[in-house]
């Protein structure tokens with residue numbers, strides 16, 4: 001199976017634009033009528049739904065921000081009648097109140113299609129067994145991929161997060177070929193697979209996976225692919241828009257195919273709020289084109305990404321999105337220098353003597369920001385002499401200084417010291433916020 005919905009995934013540019021235009025015009029009229037907080041934003045700038053004639057007018061529309069969702073907690077952003085809503089999810093990824101997301105049956109259908117498209121890109125088909133170890137619950141990871149697997153006609157294994165030994169048993173006994181989990185959990189699973197003496201290919205039959213819900217790096221992808229012998233696809237999504245499957249890598253892994261018949265992406269400069277041209281990195285803004293439960297117009301995701309409209313050899317014509325390098329609110333400012341945790345990960349993973357388990361501590365001592373990176377040694381390096389370990393530390397410190405332009409204290413710890421994550425990894429402790 002090459003595509004899940006070939007007619008939609010390989011649509012011509014002209015047909016795509018016509019579809020996006022038609023859907024945007026409808027969405028704006030619907031939101032103006034049914035979503036009071038957004039109507040007020042449009043009224044404030046005297047913008048009428050009839051001013052939006054097609055996708056080329058999208059820049060005229062005001063942004064929606066997370067604070068709008070919080071202010072409308074819990075149901076103020078719902079546009080559908082209550083009787084038509086069938087599900088709620090919520091996210092507490094950042095501090096503060098939950099952001100609630102409401103879905104009609106139509107929204108769940110569209111989301112399942114997008115998750116099924118993603119699974120096909122990772123190598124799944126109707127004969128697949130899809131092992132889902134994203135958490136099931138208010139978090140969208142578990143149920144999103146579960147519905148996608150069923151939509152595809154594959155078998156979904158709702159393993160959910162946690163109980164790693166049980167996960168290994170299920171993977172070995174059921175023989176799943178596709179796995180869905182966070183990249184940090186994948187690394188944990190791989191370690192346990194290796195410890196148990198299970199061999200990918202022989203005991204574990206995985207061929208591909210959709211890994212997302214947190215920022216990760218090409219180095220991490222290479223590590224997962226090498227150790228599991230699989231195709232590791234990056235999958236993006238957020239509960240406000242639907243959940244996993246808004247964008248996903250195909251087999252060429254040249255950026256995630258953004259499901260732009262349903263979700264329209266833009267990149268803006270987060271400071272000036274001006275749209276940026278294709279290719280430039282900035283904040284991702286998404287408009288839902290046919291959502292009915294909780295449509296969102298020009299939602300500022302805070303995620304930092306770039307778009308790519310060059311053709312993809314896979315034949316899909318959806319616009320692509322380069323790997324998310326982080327969230328603008330995750331960006332650390334250390335002594336005036338901007339540092340994304342993913343840049344730190346990238347430097348660490350180029351070093352064969354450490355493993356991808358790390359924690360970042362930021363503090364302020366005598367009015368000066370300090371950065372400490374605690375990382376686990378590989379089991380081989382751990383048995384080296386003290387002098388060898390000191391050499392590893394010095395090399396990492398030097399690579400880090402040139403990689404992120406900030407000096408960091410490197411603390412090497414023994415294998416297994418850093419807490420493993422079952423869902424989104426929590427890798428930063430910023431004590432400055434408490435001071």
Ligand code: DLL
Nearest residue numbers: 091141212213214215235236237238239243244324
């Ligand atoms: O994380 C939905 C999801 C589940 C995506 C499973 C992929 C796989 P939220 O909990 O609402 O939803 O968190 C959304 O997670 O704004 C990004 O900051 C981050 N994120 C999600 N996918 C990626 C990714 C789910 N592939 C927030 N790369 C988003 C980097 C990601 N960050």
